[in-house]
Amino acid sequence: MNFALVGPIVGACALLVGAVIAYRKIKPESDNMIGSATEAVTNAAVKMIETQRAEINGLRERVVHLEANLATTHEIEERLARTEAERDAAEAACERLIHRVEELVGIIRAAGLHIPPEPLPALQNPRQAGSGRRTPQ
Amino acid sequence: MHRLASYSGRLRYAADNLIWLWLALAAIASSITFFLDPNALSTNIIGRALHPLDFIWNTGFGLSGLLILIGILRPRPEIEAAGLMVFSAALILYWGAILAVIGTAQVGVFAYPALICAAILRVFAMLRLAQEAKSARTTRE
Numbered sequence: 001m002n003f004a005l006v007g008p009i010v011g012a013c014a015l016l017v018g019a020v021i022a023y024r025k026i027k028p029e030s031d032n033m034i035g036s037a038t039e040a041v042t043n044a045a046v047k048m049i050e051t052q053r054a055e056i057n058g059l060r061e062r063v064v065h066l067e068a069n070l071a072t073t074h075e076i077e078e079r080l081a082r083t084e085a086e087r088d089a090a091e092a093a094c095e096r097l098i099h100r101v102e103e104l105v106g107i108i109r110a111a112g113l114h115i116p117p118e119p120l121p122a123l124q125n126p127r128q129a130g131s132g133r134r135t136p137q
Numbered sequence: 138m139h140r141l142a143s144y145s146g147r148l149r150y151a152a153d154n155l156i157w158l159w160l161a162l163a164a165i166a167s168s169i170t171f172f173l174d175p176n177a178l179s180t181n182i183i184g185r186a187l188h189p190l191d192f193i194w195n196t197g198f199g200l201s202g203l204l205i206l207i208g209i210l211r212p213r214p215e216i217e218a219a220g221l222m223v224f225s226a227a228l229i230l231y232w233g234a235i236l237a238v239i240g241t242a243q244v245g246v247f248a249y250p251a252l253i254c255a256a257i258l259r260v261f262a263m264l265r266l267a268q269e270a271k272s273a274r275t276t277r278e
Contacts, residue, residue, distance in 0.1 A: 005190070008233025012197075012226035015257075019222030022260050026215035026267045033214055033263075033270035 150212045157221075157259070160252070161205035164224060168199030183231075183238045190234060197227025218263050221256040228253050 026033070151158060172195065176185070184191025201224035208217025232249040239246075 004237040005187070005230075005233050008229050008236075011233075012230045015222050015226035015229065018257075018260070019219045019226070022218040022222055022264060023215045026218050026263055029267040029270040029274070030213060030215050032274065033266045 147210065147212060151209055154209050157205055157217075158209050160224070161202040161209070161220070164198040164202035164227075165206070168195050168202065171195040172199070183234050186238045187234050190230065194227045194230040194234070197223055197230065201227055214263050214267070218260045221260050225253045225256045228256075 171184070171191070175191070184195070201220045204216050204220025204223060206220075208214065208220050228249050232246065232253070235243055235246055235249075241247075
């Protein structure tokens with residue numbers, strides 16, 4: 001008999017005792033333990049699906065909110081474009097008016113009519129002039 | 138009524154535990170090979186040096202292989218767990234025999250402890266599962 005085998009023999013005996021214990025402990029639950037494991041996995045999967053569904057609903061609400069914001073942004077952009085067009089039209093009208101006033105001043109001088117002692121204030125583009133105030137007479 | 142009584146349920150359980158099914162078949166094959174010719178030098182060089190221990194571990198291999206096979210194919214977890222423990226016992230004996238006769242000059246010396254640990258861990262997992270099933274049953278009742 002090899003003494004090196006004493007350890008493995010004792011271990012094997014312990015494992016055989018363990019086999020009996022495991023058998024007796026598992027047997028009463030044998031009918032439903034695999035089923036319960038399957039049930040636990042299914043419940044975990046269902047819970048995960050519900051969590052993801054809630055996240056998807058939250059994201060959907062955010063998308064609706066963002067779409068509303070986008071519509072408002074488009075509206076603001078359109079209003080801005082209209083305002084810019086109106087401003088351009090006003091600038092063009094102003095340019096035409098300045099030209100017309102300069103022509104009238106020329107006509108008045110040529111006719112030798114009364115000309116104010118001081119020349120008319122230089123008319124400028126309102127954007128360049130800032131406030132565009134008239135010089136008091 | 139067992140929840141995995143259906144054919145597909147059993148097949149699924151067997152597929153999930155294919156590695157243990159394979160080990161059970163290997164253990165049975167090893168045992169049959171031994172008992173067909175117990176004195177064959179080619180398959181039993183260690184056993185001849187430690188006779189009659191070779192009868193014990195080969196019986197253990199055959200028995201545990203059958204238990205694991207039945208436990209997985211039925212499926213009956215308690216039979217499978219008992220088979221796994223008997224398999225570990227036979228394997229630890231065989232492992233000690235290899236160490237005593239040959240020493241560490243064999244790859245199996247390092248592979249068998251892993252198998253023993255895996256089998257014992259599986260039994261522990263089954264015990265935990267049984268405990269959870271018991272808790273669930275107690276809660277339902």
